[in-house]
Amino acid sequence: LHSGEFLEINIRDLMIPSERVAHVQVKNNLEHALLVLTKSGYTAIPVLDPHYKLHGLISTPIIMESILGLERIEFEKLEEKKVEEVMNEDVPRISIDASIQSSLETLIDHPFICIESSDGIFEGILTRRTVLFHLNKHIKK
Amino acid sequence: LHSGEFLEINIRDLMIPSERVAHVQVKNNLEHALLVLTKSGYTAIPVLDPHYKLHGLISTPIIMESILGLERIEFEKLEEKKVEEVMNEDVPRISIDASIQSSLETLIDHPFICIESSDGIFEGILTRRTVLFHLNKHIKK
Numbered sequence: 001l002h003s004g005e006f007l008e009i010n011i012r013d014l015m016i017p018s019e020r021v022a023h024v025q026v027k028n029n030l031e032h033a034l035l036v037l038t039k040s041g042y043t044a045i046p047v048l049d050p051h052y053k054l055h056g057l058i059s060t061p062i063i064m065e066s067i068l069g070l071e072r073i074e075f076e077k078l079e080e081k082k083v084e085e086v087m088n089e090d091v092p093r094i095s096i097d098a099s100i101q102s103s104l105e106t107l108i109d110h111p112f113i114c115i116e117s118s119d120g121i122f123e124g125i126l127t128r129r130t131v132l133f134h135l136n137k138h139i140k141k
Numbered sequence: 142l143h144s145g146e147f148l149e150i151n152i153r154d155l156m157i158p159s160e161r162v163a164h165v166q167v168k169n170n171l172e173h174a175l176l177v178l179t180k181s182g183y184t185a186i187p188v189l190d191p192h193y194k195l196h197g198l199i200s201t202p203i204i205m206e207s208i209l210g211l212e213r214i215e216f217e218k219l220e221e222k223k224v225e226e227v228m229n230e231d232v233p234r235i236s237i238d239a240s241i242q243s244s245l246e247t248l249i250d251h252p253f254i255c256i257e258s259s260d261g262i263f264e265g266i267l268t269r270r271t272v273l274f275h276l277n278k279h280i281k282k
């Protein structure tokens with residue numbers, strides 16, 4: 001395995017650019033967020049504001065957990081609650097100039113990492129799938 | 142990167158054994174499945190029968206998609222529908238004696254793989270997290 005080659009790949013070349021990343025806005029309600037997640041088929045997506053600044057992450061587990069009552073899941077609450085009230089603000093983020101090595105360590109505990117420009121603008125995401133694809137290519141050599 | 146070392150690890154040593162894997166039964170309804178997923182915090186889990194035979198995979202996207210009506214998500218349908226009606230039967234499965242290399246290729250497209258014994262009994266799962274953890278260890282050397 002030529003780890004040298006793998007470690008020289010650019011994050012910019014591996015990331016899914018922002019225009020192809022499903023996301024929601026901080027001010028959306030959970031009903032809208034759940035529809036976006038369901039239609040996109042993803043289980044977790046970034047939360048942005050109108051200036052494309054990254055604020056957090058929303059996922060189906062987070063949404064379901066927030067409406068889990070004592071007896072049942074209280075689906076009527078979805079319209080009332082906002083994304084910003086329940087989102088995970090602790091979303092892993094790295095600069096577009098970061099090393100691929102640091103991203104590999106983060107991907108151990110997170111299915112994707114958000115890429116940010118120096119002024120905090122959302123640039124894209126780096127997924128486990130992409131990194132596993134390239135690691136597998138290098139292991140085969 | 143000493144790919145040789147990585148490729149010699151046993152799947153049995155890396156997998157999460159069945160007793161620690163959240164799962165549902167083929168005959169459960171979707172309301173129960175959604176509760177199990179919500180309480181466990183996982184987005185997709187195996188579907189088994191009472192003999193611990195593996196039948197498929199259920200996830201929150203699958204559940205939500207199955208009750209997505211023209212106007213809204215029809216949550217009342219969760220009680221009526223069964224796991225076996227909507228589950229993904231195309232769940233990636235490998236034998237406990239398979240090579241770690243073949244599992245790496247499968248993990249490119251699947252967050253986890255189900256491990257089966259020769260008589261089709263569910264033994265455990267191998268996750269992307271586990272494989273990324275070990276690959277990262279080897280890359281650091």
Ligand SMILES: Nc1ncnc2c1ncn2[C@@H]1O[C@@H]2COP(=O)(O)O[C@H]3[C@@H](O)[C@H](n4cnc5c(N)ncnc54)O[C@@H]3COP(=O)(O)O[C@H]2[C@H]1O
Nearest residue numbers: 020021022041042043044045111112127128129249250251
């Ligand atoms: N429409 C689709 N087509 C083909 N394969 C699909 C797919 N949806 C899901 N998968 C497969 O399932 C994995 C887990 O998806 P999940 O939505 O839980 O977790 C995803 C999701 O939370 C996020 N993600 C990936 N692509 C995204 C996008 N374009 N927009 C927003 N979020 C994305 O990154 C996580 C990891 O993605 P990764 O690709 O490593 O891993 C994906 C991929 O291997």
Ligand SMILES: Nc1ncnc2c1ncn2[C@@H]1O[C@@H]2COP(=O)(O)O[C@H]3[C@@H](O)[C@H](n4cnc5c(N)ncnc54)O[C@@H]3COP(=O)(O)O[C@H]2[C@H]1O
Nearest residue numbers: 108109110161162163182183184185186252253268269270
């Ligand atoms: N309670 C928790 N504690 C710590 N980290 C957590 C966690 N729940 C989720 N994560 C993190 O989020 C990743 C995606 O979880 P997800 O449930 O979408 O996707 C999971 C889930 O579908 C399944 N899975 C993992 N462990 C499981 C278990 N004990 N029982 C049933 N399914 C499991 O395998 C997929 C990939 O798992 P992986 O560990 O690679 O990746 C996990 C892990 O890195």
